[in-house]
Amino acid sequence: PTQQGLTLVDKDDSGVDTAFRRDVLAGLAQPQKAIPARWLYDDAGSRLFEEITQVPEYYPTRAETEILSAKAGEFARRIGPGRAVVEFGSGSSVKTPLLLSAVDPAAYVPLDISGDFLRAAAERLSAQFPDLPVYPVEADFMRQVELPAEVSALPKLGFFPGSTIGNMVPRTAVDLLRAMRATLGSNSLLLIGMDLIKDIAVLEAAYDDAAGVTAAFNRNLARRINSELGGTIPVERLQHEARWNDEFARIEMHLVAREPLEFTVADQPFAMARGETIHTENSHKFSRRSANALLLAGGWTPVARWTDSGELFSLILAEA
Numbered sequence: 001p002t003q004q005g006l007t008l009v010d011k012d013d014s015g016v017d018t019a020f021r022r023d024v025l026a027g028l029a030q031p032q033k034a035i036p037a038r039w040l041y042d043d044a045g046s047r048l049f050e051e052i053t054q055v056p057e058y059y060p061t062r063a064e065t066e067i068l069s070a071k072a073g074e075f076a077r078r079i080g081p082g083r084a085v086v087e088f089g090s091g092s093s094v095k096t097p098l099l100l101s102a103v104d105p106a107a108y109v110p111l112d113i114s115g116d117f118l119r120a121a122a123e124r125l126s127a128q129f130p131d132l133p134v135y136p137v138e139a140d141f142m143r144q145v146e147l148p149a150e151v152s153a154l155p156k157l158g159f160f161p162g163s164t165i166g167n168m169v170p171r172t173a174v175d176l177l178r179a180m181r182a183t184l185g186s187n188s189l190l191l192i193g194m195d196l197i198k199d200i201a202v203l204e205a206a207y208d209d210a211a212g213v214t215a216a217f218n219r220n221l222a223r224r225i226n227s228e229l230g231g232t233i234p235v236e237r238l239q240h241e242a243r244w245n246d247e248f249a250r251i252e253m254h255l256v257a258r259e260p261l262e263f264t265v266a267d268q269p270f271a272m273a274r275g276e277t278i279h280t281e282n283s284h285k286f287s288r289r290s291a292n293a294l295l296l297a298g299g300w301t302p303v304a305r306w307t308d309s310g311e312l313f314s315l316i317l318a319e320a
């Protein structure tokens, strides 16, 4: 999945992404330094995330794929054929074909902010499903999106896998769910992946794998700040940390200063005390009830729920 900016890219005269600079400078000036997680996904970050999905400790991708293949018959029965499947974020290589094979849709509409990801995904899917009409739409799906006229008469199935909803604070997640409802219409269904609360050691390992891929993914943000915003952050002096926040039921990624640090970003000075952190990501985890509460707040009524054999991850079907 790409999360390449949930807003459109706007560059200044020197080619700097102005939203990136604004978020980084504002985030580093806060008492608890924090940078929105979407900036983790430049090209290197997106590649590292793909690598994360392959490390043994990172269970979500495997667990969700297991559900999609094991429950295909139930999806077919619950969802039925003839819908337009609207995927929020470009389809990943395995999950989308599993869903499309299961539900026999009339059309597939991938939505993504990045035209490149979108075209690649659309081509891949068309090659695999030559009879399925594919209508890619380049758009920011955090807001209501106008779907192609060709699918306007079809009932829709929204697909939002990966528990990407968990990377948003609840207020933003509710806004997104409402935008999805507005995009898909009143006769629609939504199939959404939501990762489950579980043993803290399992969660922390999933976000701090032994091979150090997640650490590299997190530190890449500091590298990106240095290269794109002319920063002098001593990246090797920042330690990756995955921390369970029980109050908010989320794994947080932080970059922790190993020693007192001073650096500049876009000519502005910043300092970190030893042990001070930059908060770089939230990944909320859900119970059956908290997942349902979030969906209901976003205008969706849960009607079915599936988990993998290890009860690690859930896929929820909700209706508008």
Ligand code: AVI
Residues within 6 Å of the ligand: 001, 052, 060, 162, 163, 164, 166, 167, 206, 207, 214, 281, 282, 283
């Ligand atoms: C994309 N997203 C659902 C991932 C997650 O699990 O929250 C991003 C990630 N961050 C660290 N590892 C994976």
